[in-house]
Amino acid sequence: MAKKKGKFSFINELNDSLTKIATVNRKGEVKIKRADLKNAIETCFNNGVKAASGGERVRFPVVGTLVRKDVKARKSGKGINPFTGEPMEIKARPATKKPRWSFPRSLKETFSNKKFW
Numbered sequence: 001m002a003k004k005k006g007k008f009s010f011i012n013e014l015n016d017s018l019t020k021i022a023t024v025n026r027k028g029e030v031k032i033k034r035a036d037l038k039n040a041i042e043t044c045f046n047n048g049v050k051a052a053s054g055g056e057r058v059r060f061p062v063v064g065t066l067v068r069k070d071v072k073a074r075k076s077g078k079g080i081n082p083f084t085g086e087p088m089e090i091k092a093r094p095a096t097k098k099p100r101w102s103f104p105r106s107l108k109e110t111f112s113n114k115k116f117w
Contacts, residue, residue: 008047008056010044010045010048010060011061013047014040017040018032021040048066052068062106063104064102064107065101065104066101069099070096071093073093
């Protein structure tokens with residue numbers, strides 16, 4: 001039976017991978033190897049990027065949101081170089097899909113607050 005693919009959740013993905021790599025010693029302490037933790041986090045981010053490239057809006061807590069932006073095609077034409085005033089040829093551009101990153105308001109306010117400069 002195939003697993004139904006739902007909306008990507010960074011927290012759920014990271015939680016699942018951490019529960020797989022975590023070990024408990026005799027004292028009851030949870031141990032995670034540094035290399036395993038690094039691989040788990042990188043894998044979760046890469047899976048999020050793949051989900052975003054598929055058209056899904058992916059939220060990374062505290063850091064921001066990643067989404068795919070569709071850029072329309074542009075025809076070729078003639079224009080004027082704003083620095084020299086010479087006429088120039090503007091190349092055509094095909095339609096593309098590009099990543100777009102947006103930051104949360106709290107992060108923007110932290111950077112705009114002069115107290116942290």
